[in-house]
Amino acid sequence: MSAPRCRQRAPGRRRERGVALLIALILVALAAILATKLTFDGWLERRRTIGILATEQAFHFGLGAEALAADVLSQSAQGVQQISPNGQSSASSSSSSSTTQPSNPNQVTLAQPWAQPTQPLPITPQDDPEGEPIGTLQGALEDMQGRFNLNNLGHIIVQNGQQIQDPQPLQQFQRLLVSVGLEPRWAGIARDWIDADDQPGQPDGAEDSVYTSQTPPYRTGNWPMMSPSELMNMPGFGADRYRKIAPYVTALPTATATINVCTAPALVLESLADNLSGEYSGSPEVLVNGRKTGCFPDVPTFKNVLGPQVAAQIASRFSDTSSYFRLTTRVTLGTTEFTLYSLLYRGSGGKVTPLLRTFGTL
Numbered sequence: 001m002s003a004p005r006c007r008q009r010a011p012g013r014r015r016e017r018g019v020a021l022l023i024a025l026i027l028v029a030l031a032a033i034l035a036t037k038l039t040f041d042g043w044l045e046r047r048r049t050i051g052i053l054a055t056e057q058a059f060h061f062g063l064g065a066e067a068l069a070a071d072v073l074s075q076s077a078q079g080v081q082q083i084s085p086n087g088q089s090s091a092s093s094s095s096s097s098s099t100t101q102p103s104n105p106n107q108v109t110l111a112q113p114w115a116q117p118t119q120p121l122p123i124t125p126q127d128d129p130e131g132e133p134i135g136t137l138q139g140a141l142e143d144m145q146g147r148f149n150l151n152n153l154g155h156i157i158v159q160n161g162q163q164i165q166d167p168q169p170l171q172q173f174q175r176l177l178v179s180v181g182l183e184p185r186w187a188g189i190a191r192d193w194i195d196a197d198d199q200p201g202q203p204d205g206a207e208d209s210v211y212t213s214q215t216p217p218y219r220t221g222n223w224p225m226m227s228p229s230e231l232m233n234m235p236g237f238g239a240d241r242y243r244k245i246a247p248y249v250t251a252l253p254t255a256t257a258t259i260n261v262c263t264a265p266a267l268v269l270e271s272l273a274d275n276l277s278g279e280y281s282g283s284p285e286v287l288v289n290g291r292k293t294g295c296f297p298d299v300p301t302f303k304n305v306l307g308p309q310v311a312a313q314i315a316s317r318f319s320d321t322s323s324y325f326r327l328t329t330r331v332t333l334g335t336t337e338f339t340l341y342s343l344l345y346r347g348s349g350g351k352v353t354p355l356l357r358t359f360g361t362l
Contacts, residue, residue: 051336058135058331058338059359061123065139065329066342070352072114073141073325077350079105104299108322109262110291114141123333135333144343145322146263147250148176148271150231151224153191155255165191165201168314176271179281180244189234193221210235225251227358250326252343253355258319261302262295269302272317273310295320323347324355 109115118140122133152169170191174184188202198207198220208219214235221230228249232242248268259268266280266287280287290296299320303311327342343356 050334054333054336055338058333058336059340061137061331061333062329062338062340062342065137066327066340066344066354069114069139069141069325069327069342070344070354073344073346073352074350076112076114077106077346104320107262107295107320108143108145108260109295109320110143111294114325115143115263123331135331137329137331139327139329142326142328143260143263143322144250144252144324144326145257145260146265146268147248148173148259148268149252149254149257150190150228150249151194151251151253151255152257153187153255154194154224165195168317172271172317175274176248176267177245179267179271179277180248182241182244186231186234186237186241189237190231193230193234194224196222198222206234224253224255226356227251250324252324256316257324258317258321260320260322261297261299261318262291262320263322269297272314273306275307275310276305279305 118138120136120138123135123137124133125131150173152166153173155166155169156163157166158164170187173187173190177184177186185202185204188200188205192201192205192207195201200207206220211218211220218233221233228246228251229242230251231237231245231249232239248265259272261269266284269280270276270278287296297305299318302318306314323346325344325346327340327344329340329342331338331340339360341358342354345353345355347353
């Protein structure tokens with residue numbers, strides 16, 4: 001009997017099996033990657049859809065807040081008694097604790113109901129008003145005539161039969177810039193951004209020749225500002241400077257907006273004249289406490305502080321009334337946060353008209 005022989009596999013067949021196994025592993029990995037990608041893309045698409053729907057819903061909630069604010073401003077103009085947040089009845093013309101009535105029935109003060117802080121309102125499902133809130137809504141109104149209107153820089157007056165740029169708004173903005181720690185030269189550059197010509201109005205002004213040399217190049221606006229953030233278009237101004245001046249400026253669709261002495265911050269009041277430096281910013285608590293019950297300083301008092309000569313020179317620059325208000329509405333729906341800024345104009349008879357809406361930024 002012959003001895004059994006060992007049978008060996010050919011090396012080529014082993015290599016073929018190894019390649020087949022490797023291909024199978026690669027195919028499984030590719031299938032897993034594809035499945036993961038499809039799952040992730042589907043999740044992203046769902047989140048994107050949910051975010052878009054929530055933003056649309058938040059926008060409509062913002063419009064609802066806008067209508068409510070318009071109603072509050074309208075009633076305030078008509079002197080309707082309302083319930084303030086502390087539960088006390090108050091008239092729009094003065095606080096309930098005030099002992100004197102304003103001489104101007106159209107006076108706008110920070111003691112009126114429209115200016116009082118509000119608490120976040122819960123948003124509940126339409127089909128279950130008593131159910132768990134799905135978000136919150138909060139709004140706040142601010143008097144925009146308590147700020148310096150940048151478009152006043154473009155005001156034109158007639159002097160000796162010729163049209164010239166009004167120097168008073170320029171001087172006022174220069175004082176305001178200095179008071180917040182900025183260089184006064186930015187006032188002339190801002191006016192050149194607004195005016196219609198292409199000639200620098202000040203030695204440190206800037207027109208197209210400056211802006212077209214930037215990277216990337218662009219031109220001056222040559223048009224009234226739509227937003228105070230346009231100040232950052234000025235070469236070198238930057239976000240840091242803007243943050244310093246932003247609480248004190250606005251951009252209203254007029255070049256003759258007056259400063260409301262009843263609502264303006266101390267630095268804005270002091271920017272109206274050279275002789276007011278430190279008059280109100282030196283004791284900020286006096287200004288805050290005086291405005292809890294009405295207008296402070298009232299127009300006669302402010303004129304006395306200015307002096308008769310200065311008061312006569314800038315009489316058209318201040319008042320105790322306002323027509324422009326900004327509503328800031330913040331809506332939260334789940335993880336979506338939405339901010340709507342609405343510029344509201346209150347005309348004769350208390351009619352309120354939205355003039356401009358911006359989302360997320362001023």
